[in-house]
Amino acid sequence: MTDARNKPATLGTAVVTGASAGIGAVYADRLGARGYDLILIARRGDKLEGVAKAIREKHAVSVETIVADLGSEKDLDRISTTIADDASITMLVNNAGTSKMASVAETGLAAANAMTDLNVTALVRLSLAALPGFKARDHGTIVNVGSILGFHSLPISSVYSATKGYVLNFTRGLQDEVAETGVRVQLVLPASTATDLWDIAGVPLSALDPATVMTIADCVDAALAGLDQGEAITLPSVEDAANLLTAYDTARMGLLGASQTGKPASRYGIAA
Numbered sequence: 001m002t003d004a005r006n007k008p009a010t011l012g013t014a015v016v017t018g019a020s021a022g023i024g025a026v027y028a029d030r031l032g033a034r035g036y037d038l039i040l041i042a043r044r045g046d047k048l049e050g051v052a053k054a055i056r057e058k059h060a061v062s063v064e065t066i067v068a069d070l071g072s073e074k075d076l077d078r079i080s081t082t083i084a085d086d087a088s089i090t091m092l093v094n095n096a097g098t099s100k101m102a103s104v105a106e107t108g109l110a111a112a113n114a115m116t117d118l119n120v121t122a123l124v125r126l127s128l129a130a131l132p133g134f135k136a137r138d139h140g141t142i143v144n145v146g147s148i149l150g151f152h153s154l155p156i157s158s159v160y161s162a163t164k165g166y167v168l169n170f171t172r173g174l175q176d177e178v179a180e181t182g183v184r185v186q187l188v189l190p191a192s193t194a195t196d197l198w199d200i201a202g203v204p205l206s207a208l209d210p211a212t213v214m215t216i217a218d219c220v221d222a223a224l225a226g227l228d229q230g231e232a233i234t235l236p237s238v239e240d241a242a243n244l245l246t247a248y249d250t251a252r253m254g255l256l257g258a259s260q261t262g263k264p265a266s267r268y269g270i271a272a
Helices: 022-034 047-061 073-085 104-137 158-177 195-201 218-230 241-258
Strands: 012-018 037-042 063-067 089-094 140-145 185-190
Touching: 012 022, 012 063, 012 158, 022 037, 022 089, 022 195, 022 218, 037 241, 073 104, 089 104, 089 158, 104 140, 104 158, 140 158, 140 195, 140 218, 158 185
Parallel strands: 012 037, 012 089, 037 063, 089 140, 140 185
Antiparallel strands: none
């Protein structure tokens, strides 16, 4: 058990969304073990308090719980204000998210809106709430949990992949914005992870090849190790991440550069 009297005062408070289970709950435990005080946010109050109670007993840190649905504008306003007004907050882990794996027609508008509201709008709003204070204090860390499907869309993941593509591009742009400051922004891109999100998405975990599924603990521990190592983008399951990301960025910037002309490509046969 961590002795709270010996906890470094500089760590401050970490906010973790989606903290009642899965990746969020493990992030909360690991950050509590490091000595962070915690503000844990989730919709399921009973499960959230169970996570908080275990962390208080195990790590002797302060743990506040806030029951909120970040897909609700009212709750999102309330949480954004809490984060913006609390100068003790030094870390924000944007983990809350939802998924439905189905064709666009089968997904339906309600599920598509739910994914956009939680995966995109909440993540952006909370990042923007934390950022001014972090920049003013020249210190703070934002961790945005995306997905490897931000790079790729499946026939059953069009909406989900689109939301995670937004997270990828938003986070990378934000990293460039704060590059000359003391604020850190990490993008975490897990692949298949053994969370209850699969049941919510409509694809049972048992349908996946067990060899392709990472445990929640391994995913979070790898993500935190990546943060410690200074990674801007952490892909917990990718062995050769640095070289693959370099090749991806080279191709991406080559395509961007090639687009910078006012003339139609010759294949279209349009006279200049």
